[in-house]
Amino acid sequence: MNEFDFDIPIVINARVEQFVECFQTTFRERFVTWLARSQKYVPLMKNLFRDHGLPEDLVYIAFIESGFDPYAYSRSKASGPWQFIYRTGRKYGLKVNWWVDERRDPEKSTHAAAKYLKDLYERFECWYLAAAGYNAGEYKIINAMKRYRTVDFWKLAEYRYLKRETKNYVPQMIAAVLIAKDPERYGFTDVEYEKPLRYEKVRVPELTGLSLVAKACEASIEEIKDLNPELQRGVTPPNEDGYEIKIPLEKKDLFLKNFEALQSVEKFQFKTHSVKAGETLTGIARQYRVDLEPLLELNHLKRTSRVSKGMTLLVPLSKDEEIRPRVAKKNGRRKDQALTTPPKIFKKASVT
Known part of the structure; x- marks a missing residue:
């Protein structure tokens, strides 16, 4: 092995060899899937890590975290390729609400992961301890170091204090790096790699549907969803005009041309409804006559x-008619009160 092929320390011991063999045999089918998917995201992630001044091989932590799956979701409610929990994601700038989960965004979550790993390295001055801290939390590693008076990850892994998952995390990471950088050497010769993720960005008005974006790009809705996995409701979030959305590479001019034309025939199709105490889905549908x-x-x-009270729902509205929801009776008669006409939101998109 040429040490200059790697930019993080590589130790090959019995634990690492155990996981290399495990990935080659017991978990081979799953590992092939991860390898195939990795090539979709690794080039982007390496570029971002390089921009943050981090070793590029650290991107293979995402191998162990999620198999590079943006939609991965754990029992501990960690989400995305880097498996951020809500609190840590928010600390590193990732927005999570009913509309978006930026932990799923490969670009934004990789920026967040780079910042987190950089902070961990500054604390531990060791990439193995930083990786262990990424898995268990930095204070767990700090307490282990104090308890056993060592800064050697492999010695810490000999004691019972750390969970098995954390003890296995670093050797799994090393095994993944070894195989991913030279898969043929380890018998992975039948992998059908996915194409690298390539896109450009445009800004669109609030509540722009992905279906409209797909039409403007003359692309499939599946392709647009794949590029924007953070959007949980199929539309860009409200009250956020100029939302940056990803579209297929070299589609920008076509998008701008078509989007401007489509805005004259595509009208706002949704309204938000904040659920009140005692309301039901059937009642809300009846209220808006949908x-x-x-x-x-x-x-x-x-x-x-x-x-439940406070939940935000999207209500489909007629393309051609003003919606007049039913209101309570007054003086024995039901009065209709016109719903305020939603503002026209399909403004001209801007490019970044």
Whole structure:
């Protein structure tokens, strides 16, 4: 092995060899899937890590965290390729709400992971301890170091204090780096790699549907969703005009041309409704005179789903008619009060 092929320390011991063999045999099928997917994201992630002054080989931590899956979600509610929990994600600038989960965004979450790893390295001055801290939390590693009076990860792993997951984390990372950088050497010769992620960005108005973006790009809705996994509701978030969205590479001019033309025929199709105490999905659908099924589909709900006070729902609106929701009766008669016409949101997109 040429040490200059790696930019993080590589120790090959019995634990590392155990996981190399495990990835080659027991978990081979899963590892092939991860390898195939890795090539979609590794070039982007390496560039971002390089920009942050970090060793590029650290991107293979995402191998162990999620298999490079933007939609990975753990039992501890960690999300995205870098498996941020809500609190840590927010600390490093990732927005998570009903509309977006930026932990799923490969670019934004990689920036956050780079910042976190950089902070961990500044604390521990050792990439193995930094990686262990990424898994267990820095204070767990600090307490282990104090308890056993050592800064050697391999010695810490001999004691019971750290969980098995953390003890395995560093040797798994090293095994993943070894295989990913030379897969043929380890018998992975049948991998059908995904194409590297390539895109450009445009800014669009609030609540712009991904279906409209797809039409403007003359691309499939699946391709646009794949480029923007952080968008949880199929639309850009409200109250955020000029939201930056990703589109296929070399589609910018086509998008701008078509988007401007489409805005004259595509009208605002959604309204937000904040659920009040005692309201039901059926009642909300009746209030806005819409069928229940599209309301459920738009919000990824089932007929048996319950809504709670303060929840925000998207309500599908007619393209051509003003919606006049039913209101309570007054003096024995039901009065209709016109819903304020939603503002026209499909303004001209700007480019970044």
